Amino acid sequence: MHIVVTIKQVPDTNEVRIDKKTGTLIREGVPAIMNPEDKHALEAALCIREELGDVKVTVLSMGPPQAGNTLMEALCLGADEAFLACDKAFAGADTLATAYTLAMALKKIAPVDLVLCGSQAIDGDTAQVGPQIAECLGIPQITYAERIKASEKSVEVESGFGAVRRRVSADLPALVTVGKAINRPRYKTMKGIAAAFRDKGVQLLTSQDIKVNPGRIGLTGSPTSVKKTFVPELGRAGRIIDGGPETLSLGIIHTLEAENLLPKS
Amino acid sequence: MSIIIDTDICTGCKRCIPACPYDALAMEGKKAVRTPACTGCGACLDACKYSAISLAGGQGRIKMDITGFSGIYVFIETLGGAISEGSLEILGKARELADSDAASRKTSRVTAVLPGHALDRMPEELIALGADHVIIIDDPRLAVYRTDYYTRVITDVIREKMPEIILFGATPLGRDLAPRIANRIKTGLTADCTGLSLCSKDGILLQTRPAFGGNIMATIVCPDNRPQMATVRPGVMRRAKRDSNRIGTTETMALTLGKKDDLIRHVEVVENTKDAIDFEDARIIIAGGRGIKGPEGFELLGKLAAALGARIGATRAAVEAGWISRAHQIGQTGKTVRPDLYIACGVSGSIQHMAGVMGAGRIIAVNSDRNAPICEMADETYVGDLFSILPELTREITERKTTAA
Ligand SMILES: Cc1cc2nc3c(=O)[nH]c(=O)nc-3n(C[C@H](O)[C@H](O)[C@H](O)COP(=O)(O)OP(=O)(O)OC[C@H]3O[C@@H](n4cnc5c(N)ncnc54)[C@H](O)[C@@H]3O)c2cc1C
Numbered sequence: 001m002h003i004v005v006t007i008k009q010v011p012d013t014n015e016v017r018i019d020k021k022t023g024t025l026i027r028e029g030v031p032a033i034m035n036p037e038d039k040h041a042l043e044a045a046l047c048i049r050e051e052l053g054d055v056k057v058t059v060l061s062m063g064p065p066q067a068g069n070t071l072m073e074a075l076c077l078g079a080d081e082a083f084l085a086c087d088k089a090f091a092g093a094d095t096l097a098t099a100y101t102l103a104m105a106l107k108k109i110a111p112v113d114l115v116l117c118g119s120q121a122i123d124g125d126t127a128q129v130g131p132q133i134a135e136c137l138g139i140p141q142i143t144y145a146e147r148i149k150a151s152e153k154s155v156e157v158e159s160g161f162g163a164v165r166r167r168v169s170a171d172l173p174a175l176v177t178v179g180k181a182i183n184r185p186r187y188k189t190m191k192g193i194a195a196a197f198r199d200k201g202v203q204l205l206t207s208q209d210i211k212v213n214p215g216r217i218g219l220t221g222s223p224t225s226v227k228k229t230f231v232p233e234l235g236r237a238g239r240i241i242d243g244g245p246e247t248l249s250l251g252i253i254h255t256l257e258a259e260n261l262l263p264k265s
Numbered sequence: 266m267s268i269i270i271d272t273d274i275c276t277g278c279k280r281c282i283p284a285c286p287y288d289a290l291a292m293e294g295k296k297a298v299r300t301p302a303c304t305g306c307g308a309c310l311d312a313c314k315y316s317a318i319s320l321a322g323g324q325g326r327i328k329m330d331i332t333g334f335s336g337i338y339v340f341i342e343t344l345g346g347a348i349s350e351g352s353l354e355i356l357g358k359a360r361e362l363a364d365s366d367a368a369s370r371k372t373s374r375v376t377a378v379l380p381g382h383a384l385d386r387m388p389e390e391l392i393a394l395g396a397d398h399v400i401i402i403d404d405p406r407l408a409v410y411r412t413d414y415y416t417r418v419i420t421d422v423i424r425e426k427m428p429e430i431i432l433f434g435a436t437p438l439g440r441d442l443a444p445r446i447a448n449r450i451k452t453g454l455t456a457d458c459t460g461l462s463l464c465s466k467d468g469i470l471l472q473t474r475p476a477f478g479g480n481i482m483a484t485i486v487c488p489d490n491r492p493q494m495a496t497v498r499p500g501v502m503r504r505a506k507r508d509s510n511r512i513g514t515t516e517t518m519a520l521t522l523g524k525k526d527d528l529i530r531h532v533e534v535v536e537n538t539k540d541a542i543d544f545e546d547a548r549i550i551i552a553g554g555r556g557i558k559g560p561e562g563f564e565l566l567g568k569l570a571a572a573l574g575a576r577i578g579a580t581r582a583a584v585e586a587g588w589i590s591r592a593h594q595i596g597q598t599g600k601t602v603r604p605d606l607y608i609a610c611g612v613s614g615s616i617q618h619m620a621g622v623m624g625a626g627r628i629i630a631v632n633s634d635r636n637a638p639i640c641e642m643a644d645e646t647y648v649g650d651l652f653s654i655l656p657e658l659t660r661e662i663t664e665r666k667t668t669a670a
């Protein structure tokens with residue numbers, strides 16, 4: 001069985017700051033990390049390998065050369081093989097073009113039985129790439145997985161789906177997107193790190209290698225574009241009221257009264 | 266730009282026929298040909314194994330013929346025999362867009378698309394809440410949501426009606442379905458929008474959403490492809506005022522499944538987890554943050570909430586500390602709320618939290634730190650220790666109620 005986990009390198013949004021004057025992101029010094037949910041997807045793949053035995057786990061990313069570091073990390077965690085779709089022509093892709101490129105890369109490294117993605121990436125928060133890859137490949141998708149039971153032929157998934165929990169099953173090949181509730185990702189071990197650097201490496205895939213249609217990739221293949229960005233304006237009156245507990249609580253009661261929100265009985 | 270089929274290369278394999286979202290390819294003398302329905306979307310390009318299909322004018326950006334598209338369409342999500350509140354909010358927004366000054370012939374009509382089973386009086390309800398037209402697809406096979414059948418149904422609607430805009434809720438269901446459809450018909454999709462408007466210059470949809478953990482807002486457009494698609498965050502838009510005299514039309518469509526539409530083997534709902542906390546009709550919400558210090562703090566908040574008839578919200582910090590369940594979380598990764606009054610206690614005012622309360626009528630804060638960011642984001646900040654202010658406030662309100670009674 002061959003499982004491919006798609007992994008995105010993202011800026012750690014916890015560390016992102018905004019230049020209030022220019023309204024732009026300060027990216028300098030912001031660490032690049034493996035998208036958190038992708039780590040859970042990788043963990044899920046490694047668990048399936050441990051359970052079923054004869055399983056190969058491949059990781060795949062599309063991104064600039066630095067994204068290779070994140071794939072290296074995945075190899076250290078135990079992935080068997082890593083591919084990075086890396087080409088200037090891929091740059092500027094929206095989800096449609098990203099999913100197309102990843103799907104074509106998956107066709108290149110076929111046969112693939114199970115594709116695992118994070119349900120969403122923390123930089124764009126779109127949650128669109130997984131389902132779009134599945135559609136490109138014409139295979140079933142099951143999203144927001146909290147439990148995965150895989151066999152050689154099929155997969156059964158339980159997911160939190162808003163107001164309900166669902167159990168969905170599909171024949172392989174299939175694509176599953178994974179949320180954080182599914183597992184606790186393991187840590188790197190010295191042995192894993194040594195093995196990754198000694199025996200494994202990241203293989204590059206260019207647009208030539210994966211036979212993409214040039215009209216479908218990168219900026220050219222992206223129907224959406226960003227018209228403008230701005231810093232959210234959340235400011236309000238900002239009145240500060242000081243005093244002891246009684247004064248303050250009376251102040252709040254005045255506001256409640258003024259808004260006609262004080263219960264009568 | 267338009268699609269060219271090289272008849273010398275075409276083998277007549279017919280693979281491209283089902284790939285066309287608009288049914289615009291046909292066979293003529295064992296060769297594929299375009300019919301006038303072709304929008305130039307390019308979905309057939311990848312289907313051809315022999316590279317017989319290409320774009321006129323080389324390999325630039327695919328530009329569709331967008332002239333034939335019109336109308337704002339809203340996908341209606343139902344659960345347990347009821348229309349979801351989020352869908353009604355989006356319908357309200359669609360109505361507002363259609364009635365706005367920037368609306369044109371292409372964006373003046375609102376259609377609700379209602380797939381499901383046993384839909385009863387829902388169509389009338391949708392008309393009363395802003396729809397001009399309702400497309401009903403009632404079929405027992407649509408009773409429980411499944412990606413494959415729903416994708417088929419909505420792409421069929423898109424092919425037949427050619428919407429200018431189609432909107433979905435940014436719920437797990439909407440976010441499972443919309444990308445699959447956008448990919449099948451090769452158009453753009455903007456996720457989780459918190460703002461929608463029509464451009465006053467060219468009438469295209471301006472789709473605003475938070476990015477990078479809410480640190481920045483981005484306005485996204487989809488200029489050359491149709492329909493323009495977006496998922497819209499629940500809790501942000503307002504539903505329209507109910508008007509049972511509104512006039513609208515309905516039509517029914519059938520679910521027609523092909524061989525390739527059976528992708529899912531089995532789907533069942535194993536549990537109903539609809540969380541007990543319903544912020545939708547709350548006039549007052551009292552939220553607690555890390556400054557509440559523990560579950561006991563939330564008991565204090567609970568007493569005040571009971572006295573005021575308010576609901577309890579929380580920051581992610583409080584939820585992750587395990588002081589209160591996740592259903593209470595408000596903000597970027599929690600719920601979006603718009604009460605008349607929001608009282609934030611021991612909340613610092615992080616952008617991710619405040620993103621969820623932007624729509625509140627009034628925000629007041631209780632915080633011991635006069636330099637906390639929330640002081641600029643609230644209408645009023647009461648500077649002091651919440652552990653002495655809140656009990657005092659609860660006592661005072663209860664006392665007033667008993668004297669009034
Ligand atoms: C991608 C991303 C998404 C996120 N999504 C969300 C989200 O949806 N919702 C959310 O809430 N957060 C979210 N966060 C987390 C957010 O950034 C903050 O960490 C969090 O909101 C802080 O919670 P807090 O205000 O309770 O805690 P703190 O920031 O620690 O603030 C505690 C406040 O309590 C005050 N205080 C302390 N003691 C007292 C006292 N005795 N009396 C009065 N005041 C007191 C302090 O002065 C301080 O201002 C997200 C973060 C990221 C990166």
Ligand SMILES: Nc1ncnc2c1ncn2[C@@H]1O[C@H](COP(=O)(O)O)[C@@H](O)[C@H]1O
Nearest residue numbers: 006007062117118120121126127128129
């Ligand atoms: N450039 C990329 N390379 C690899 N995987 C990606 C990429 N973009 C998105 N993904 C995958 O798709 C998931 C959802 O991403 P998004 O749709 O951007 O929220 C991620 O968790 C990844 O698994």
